[in-house]
Amino acid sequence: MSLFLFLASRPPTPPPSAATTTITAPFQNPTEKKRTQPEPLHARGRTHPPLLLPCPPRFRSKQGTRRKRAPPASPMPALAAAAVAAAAWALRAAVWACLAASAMLVAEAAYMGLASLVAAAARLWRRPERRRRYRWEPLPGGGDVEAGPAAAADFPMVLVQIPMYNEREVYKLSIGAACALTWPPDRIIIQVLDDSTDPIIKELVELECLDWANKKINIKYEVRNNRKGFKAGALKKGMEHIYAQQCDFVAIFDADFQPESDFLLKTIPFLVHNPKIALVQARWEFVNYDVCLMTRIQKMSLDYHFKVEQESGSFVHSFFGFNGTAGVWRVSAINQSGGWKDRTTVEDMDLAVRASLKGFEFLYVGDIRVKSELPSTFQAYRHQQHRWTCGAANLFRKMAWEVVTNKEVSIWKKHHLLYSFFFVRRVIAPLVTFLFYCVVIPLSAIVPGVSIPVWGLVYIPTAITCMNAIRNPGSLHLMPFWILFENVMSMHRMRAALTGLLETAHANDWVVTEKVGDLAKDDLDVPLLEPVKPTECVERIYIPELLLAFYLLICASYDLVVGSHKYYLYIYLQAFAYVIMGFGFVGTRTPCS
Template identity: 60%
Template structure:
C-alpha cells in the first residue's frame, strides 16, 4: 500500500485521469432536465445535538432546486426530538426546499432498514442517484457538482466516496488519536483501493450511489451491522467500480467520549468479521471479477485489515510479548518486537504529519483498543451474543457546552459503572506484573515498554480518556 500511494502522489494519478470527468452544463433546449435527479438521504436516530447541521448543509447543496430531493429518515424514539426534526424540515420546506420527512413505526434493520424503506417511496423512482449523509455530516455546497459527473460520464461507476474531515479533532487527546487512524484509512487505504482495484469499502456516509447499482446488487441488507460494506462488496462482485475523491472533504464530528468510541469500534470490528464469515465463499465462487481482485478482497481487505491486524496486535503485544519475560528460554528477536513494528507504525502515521509528536501515545492507545477490537472480531467470526448489537455513536455537538454553561464543570458525579473499565484495569495489572518481573529477573529490558503500556491501560481503565460528560 505504501508503494502504491507513493506512485499515486508522485505521478498525480488522480481520479480525473482514470475516469472521464467534465462539469455538467446548462442545455438551452433541455433546461434543468439536463441535470440528473438526485436524492439526498439523511438517516437519524435521536440525534438531538447535530440534526440541524446535516439538514442545513443538505438543503444548502448547490444543485437545480427541481432536480434534488432531500429525504430525512427519522427513526427517533423520543417524541420531543421527533417533533424538533419535523419542525426543522417544515422550516426548510417553507423556504421552497423540496424536503421530505419520513418516519417508521418500527426500527427494523436499523440504518439499513431506514435506507431501504426510504428508496421505496414513489418520488424516488424519478431519481438516478442517491447521496447519503449521517446526521453530523456537513457537505460543502459544491459537493454534488464534484461527485455527480463521475457517475454521469462513467456508466461502470456505482459509487463516489468523499473523504471525512473532523471539526472536533482538537477537542481532546482521544480525538487526535482517532484522527491519526482515520486519516491513514482515507489517505492510504481508500486511495489505494480506488487506484488499483476500483474497490474499497463504502464508509456509510458522504458518498453518492447509482440507484440502479444498489438495486442490481440486491439493495440494502440487514444481516450485519456494516450494511455499507455489505452493499459495497456485493456491488463489486457484480462488476461495478468505485471512485474515491480524496480532495472532496465532508466535515463531521468524532466521538469524544470513550463509551461512544468503544461502541463504535465494536460495530466497526464485529461487523466486517461477521460479513466475511457470510460472504467468503460467495466471493471465491464469483465469476464476474478477476482472481486477483478476489484475492485482494479476501486477503488484504478482510483477512489482514479487518481480522488479523486486530488480533495480532493484541495477542502479540499485550499477551505473548509480556508473557515471554516469565519464560527465560523464550527469546523474541528485536526485529520482530521493535524494528518492523516501528516501520509499520511510521507508515501508518504519515497521513497526519501534524500529530507525529503524538506517535508514542497513539501506539499505546491503539494497543489498548486492540483488546476491544479483538473481542468484537471474535464475536463477529463466531456469531456470538453481541454480533448484531447496534448502538448509535453519540456525538456531543453543543451538549457539553450547554451543560456546563460554556465553562468547564468544576465537579462531576462519578458512577463507578460509568467511569471504571475493569477489563482494562485487569490488563494493566497483568502488564505491570510482567514488567516488574522483567525488571527484577529479566535481561531483555521489555519492562520499559511494559510499564508504559500498563499505565495506558490503567488510564483508560479509570476513565481518564476522552471528554467526560457529568451525570448532572
C-alpha cells in the same frame, strides 16, 4: 545375633602392639591389673574367614560402600518442570505465529503505502487534463443551476438521504447543509429518515423539515413504526417510496455530516460520464479533532484510512469499503446488487462488496471533503469500534464463499477481497495487535527459555509506525500516544472480531454513536446540548482495562527484578495506558465530570 553378624562382617585387625595393648579405664585403681583389649575371633584358633553377610542399612556408617537410602521424591517438582516446559513451548509457538502475522501486516502496509504514493505522484506529474483516471466534465450550465428549465433538464434526479436517531444536538446542521446543496430545486429531493424514539426530538426534527419546506425546498420527512434493520432498514424503506425510485443517484449523509454546497456538482459528473462507476466516496474532515488527545489520535487513524487504504484500493482495484456516509451511489447499482441488507452492522460494506462482485467500480476523491464529528467520549468510541470491527468480521464469515464462487470478477480481485481487505485488515490486524504486544511479549518476560528476535520486537513495529507517519507528518509527535492507545483499543477490537467471526448472540448489536454537538461552534459552546449531568465515578471505571493493567504490572516488575529480557520499560508504559483508560481519564468526559 545381629550383633554377631555385625562383628563378623568387620575386617580383621592387626595384633595390638605393646604400646597399645592395654586400656586404662578412667576410674581404674592403679593397684588393679590392667584389662587388656580382647583379641579378634579369628585369632583364637578359628581358621575360616569371617562370615560376610549383608548388613541392614541402619547399622552402616557413612564411610561404608552403601549409603542410607533417600526417601522417595515427590512428583510435584517434576510436574512443575513439565508444565514450565510445555508453557515455554506453547509460548515460543505463539511468538512465531505472531511474528508471521506481523510480517503479513508489514507487507500489506508497504503495498498500500506504495500504491497510495504512486497515486498521489500521478496526480501531481500528469498534465491537468490527464490527472483523472475517469472522465469528469461539468454538467450543462456548469455550476449555474438557475440557467433555466432547459439546462435543468440535463441534470439527473438526485435523492439525498439523512438517516438519524435521536440526534437532538446535530439535526439542524445536517438538514441545513443538505438543503443548501447547489442543484436545480426540481431535480433534488431531501429525505429525512427519522427513527427517533424520543417524541420531543421527533417533533423538533419534523418542525425543522416543515420550516425548510416553507422555503420551497423539496424535503420529505419519513418515519417508521419500528427500527427493524436499524440504519439499513431505514435506507431500504426510504428507497421504496415512488419519488425515490424516480431518482438516478442517491447521496447519503449521517446526521453529523455537513457537505459543502458544491458537493453534488463535484461528484455527480463522475457518475454521469462513467457508467461503470457505482460509488463516489468523499473524504471526511473533522471539525472537533483538537478537542482532546483521543480525538487527535482518531484523526491520525482515519487520515491513514483515507489517504492510504481508500486511495490505494481506488487506484489499484477500483474497490474499497463504502464508509456509510459522504458518498453518492448509482441507484441502479444498488438495485442490481440486492439493495440494503441488515444481516450485519456494516450495511455499507456489505453493499459495496456485493456491488463489486457485480462488476461495478468505485472511485475515491480525496479532494472533496465533508465536515463531520469525531466521538469525543471513550464510551462512544468503544461502541463505534465494536460495531465496525464486529460487522466486518461477520461479513467476512457470510461472504467468503460467495466471493470464491463468483465468476464475474478476476482472481486478482478475489484475492484482494479475501486476503487483503478482509483477512489481513479485519481479522489478523486486531488479533495480532493485542495478542503479541499485550500478551505474548509481557508473558515472555516471565517464562524462562523464551526469547523474541530483535527484528520482530523492534524492526516490525518501527516499520509499521514509520509507514503510518509518512502519510501523517504533522502528527509525528503523537506517535507514542497513538501506539499505546491503539494497543489498548486492540483488546476491544479483538473481542469484536471474534464475536463477528463466531457470530455470537451480540454480533448484531447496534449502538448509535453518541453526538455532543461539536459542530455547532468552534469553541464547543453548543446551545442545543443540555447540560451534562455529573456521572458516578463507578460508571467510568472499566474493569477489563484494569485487570490487564494488573497483569502487565506483574510481568514488568518480574522482568525488572529477576528477568533478563529488559522489556519492562515498554510493559510499564503500556500498563500505565491501561490504567489511564481503565479509570476513564480519556476523552472529553472524565470520572465525576
